[in-house]
Amino acid sequence: MSGRPTGDSPEARQLRSSDGASQQGGARPRLLFLCQTLPYPPDAGVAIRTYNVLRLLARTFDVTALCFYRWKGGLEQSDVPGSQRALAELATVQVFPIPQEHSRLRMAWDHFRSLALGRVYTEFVHDSHAFRVAVDAAIASGRFQLVHVDSLDLSAYLPRLGQVPVICVHHNVESRLLARRATVERTAPRRWYVRHQAALMEATEHQWCGRVALNLTVSDADADQLREIAPRGRYLTVPNGVDVGTFRPGAGAGRSVVYVGGTTWFPNRDALDYWSAEIHSQFRQLVGDVPVQWVGRATELEQRQFAAEPGIELTGYVQDVRPFVHDAGCFIVPLRIGGGTRLKILDAWAMGKAVVSTSIGCEGLRAVDGQNILIRDSPKEFAEAVALVLRDAALRERLGAAARQTVEETYSWEVLSQPMIEAYLGVIAGSSPTG
Numbered sequence: 001m002s003g004r005p006t007g008d009s010p011e012a013r014q015l016r017s018s019d020g021a022s023q024q025g026g027a028r029p030r031l032l033f034l035c036q037t038l039p040y041p042p043d044a045g046v047a048i049r050t051y052n053v054l055r056l057l058a059r060t061f062d063v064t065a066l067c068f069y070r071w072k073g074g075l076e077q078s079d080v081p082g083s084q085r086a087l088a089e090l091a092t093v094q095v096f097p098i099p100q101e102h103s104r105l106r107m108a109w110d111h112f113r114s115l116a117l118g119r120v121y122t123e124f125v126h127d128s129h130a131f132r133v134a135v136d137a138a139i140a141s142g143r144f145q146l147v148h149v150d151s152l153d154l155s156a157y158l159p160r161l162g163q164v165p166v167i168c169v170h171h172n173v174e175s176r177l178l179a180r181r182a183t184v185e186r187t188a189p190r191r192w193y194v195r196h197q198a199a200l201m202e203a204t205e206h207q208w209c210g211r212v213a214l215n216l217t218v219s220d221a222d223a224d225q226l227r228e229i230a231p232r233g234r235y236l237t238v239p240n241g242v243d244v245g246t247f248r249p250g251a252g253a254g255r256s257v258v259y260v261g262g263t264t265w266f267p268n269r270d271a272l273d274y275w276s277a278e279i280h281s282q283f284r285q286l287v288g289d290v291p292v293q294w295v296g297r298a299t300e301l302e303q304r305q306f307a308a309e310p311g312i313e314l315t316g317y318v319q320d321v322r323p324f325v326h327d328a329g330c331f332i333v334p335l336r337i338g339g340g341t342r343l344k345i346l347d348a349w350a351m352g353k354a355v356v357s358t359s360i361g362c363e364g365l366r367a368v369d370g371q372n373i374l375i376r377d378s379p380k381e382f383a384e385a386v387a388l389v390l391r392d393a394a395l396r397e398r399l400g401a402a403a404r405q406t407v408e409e410t411y412s413w414e415v416l417s418q419p420m421i422e423a424y425l426g427v428i429a430g431s432s433p434t435g
Contacts, residue, residue: 029428030143031061032164034135034157035150036126038069038095040083043319044262044296045343046171049218049240050150053169054090056417057148057424063091064144066134068098068126096131120200122153135160145428149212155204158212165213165427172218173225175202177267180337180360184270202229209233213427216420219364238420239364241413242346249352249404252326254396257283257290257386259332260321260344262297263314267337271361274379275334276309282383284311287390292332295324325351329396330389333361334382345373346411349403354396356385366410372402 039050057063065087069080080095087093100106110124138144139162147161149168158166178198185191209215209230216238217223223235259275261268272294280292291311298314306312318324325331331348335358345362348355349372356374357367369375374389376382389396409415 028060028062029145029425031057031063031424032138032144032147033057033063033065033067033091033150034147034154035065035067036153037150038067038080038083038087040086041319043317044265046151048343049171050169052241052243052413053148053420054087056413056420058090059417060421060425061146064138065091065093066131066138067093067095068128068131069095070098071101094134096128096134098125099128100125114197114200118200120155120204121197122201123156123204126154127156132157132160139164146424148424152201152204152208155208158208167214167216167424167427168208168212169216170218170222170226173205173222173229175199175205175229176225177337181266181270184336205229209235214423216423221364236423238416238423239411240343240346241411241416242343242350242407244350244408244412244414247322247347247350249400250322250326252323252328254327254329255290256324256328257292257330257332257390258295258324258328259293259334260295260325260347262317263294263299263302264297267335268296270337271333271335272306272314274336275332276306276312278379279334279383280309280312282380283386286383286387290390293324293328295321321347322351325353328353330386331355332382332386333357335361346407349411350407352400352404354389354399355403356382356389358382366406372399372406374399 033054035050037046037050039047039054042048042051054063054065069083084093084095100110110127111121113119113124114121135157139160144164147164147166149158149166151169151171152174175198178194178201182191182194182198185194205226206229209226210232213234215223215226215233215235217226217235218237218240220237223237226233227235259271261271263269263272275292283290283292289311291313294306294312294314295318296315297317303314303316306314315324325348331345331353333342333345333355335342337360342357342361342365345355345357345365345367354374355362356376358377359375362373362375367373367375374385376385389399
């Protein structure tokens with residue numbers, strides 16, 4: 001989902017001022033921000049969180065960001081120089097391509113190296129000479145008091161960071177996410193390979209979570225899972241947030257059902273397959289010809305494939321998802337695979353939408369069945385719940401109002417910003433919090 005900044009609130013300006021004044025001589029501490037993605041535009045889960053975290057950190061820190069980028073399909077969606085210029089308002093930004101995107105041979109070589117060396121595949125995906133040179137130069141400069149590593153996808157660079165304290169972000173517990181994915185892979189070789197990668201990632205989590213200064217998780221459930229893997233690690237939960245000024249309730253037709261998430265991420269594609277194969281026909285029997293829109297990146301082949309299925313539309317990439325969500329009577333999250341917390345639910349809640357989700361889809365959130373969401377795990381019950389929401393205006397309004405209240409009280413980025421900034425400053429001071 002898209003989440004554009006709305007500008008500083010008075011509270012935010014006060015926080016930035018007080019944080020900056022607390023540094024010796026008024027100097028801002030310097031932060032090196034290593035990122036596996038270029039977080040602009042903030043139009044998907046990881047990019048939304050990473051952009052907002054970078055935005056909040058830039059209020060207090062002098063940030064240098066080294067970011068990999070991916071081509072997302074379509075020149076207008078891959079304006080790397082434009083993204084770099086937008087982020088330049090927050091940080092000094094250098095960008096680096098992912099080498100394997102330009103070579104099938106390199107992709108095959110990365111998979112081979114992972115198998116041969118017994119190291120997780122993501123290490124090799126992000127193996128870049130230019131990125132190594134930039135990291136080494138930054139550390140050698142001695143300018144940085146802290147390093148933010150936005151994912152263990154960049155674990156190969158952790159040994160290069162010397163004595164500079166590191167905060168590592170975990171958008172999911174990646175080993176558990178891969179293990180869940182293995183259960184729905186359709187062929188035995190793919191199930192074996194994904195399970196193997198899950199084991200390699202768990203070994204990486206065990207190796208590094210106990211060594212970095214602080215692990216930042218998006219939910220207490222994720223922190224508990226990582227604590228089982230690496231008991232010596234220090235963990236702090238900073239939930240995913242939402243810009244409650246950008247995402248607000250608004251008028252809409254309320255005649256459709258909507259899901260937001262591009263099919264390039266495996267859990268989103270699996271959710272589409274699950275809805276199509278096991279839920280959609282039951283749903284149509286209950287409500288008839290109600291359109292179901294899948295909003296997000298999708299290949300032309302996928303769009304043609306699902307165009308032949310009555311009632312399902314894959315929109316492809318859109319710059320702003322809010323009109324689609326406003327027009328929906330129900331927001332659905334039929335995820336069977338996942339980790340972390342779903343920003344799509346937070347955005348829908350902020351827009352006052354009634355949400356029907358699986359348990360996995362809303363795990364880690366303050367989701368209370370019947371209060372701010374409906375949680376259903378069988379195809380029949382899921383279809384019935386969506387139909388009920390569409391038919392019952394009072395239920396829609398009650399769920400939507402409670403959802404909006406939940407994000408205002410708990411998940412607004414402005415609510416989350418101060419404890420996060422204090423945690424980063426605490427690590428520099430040598431007193432990182434534990435949880």
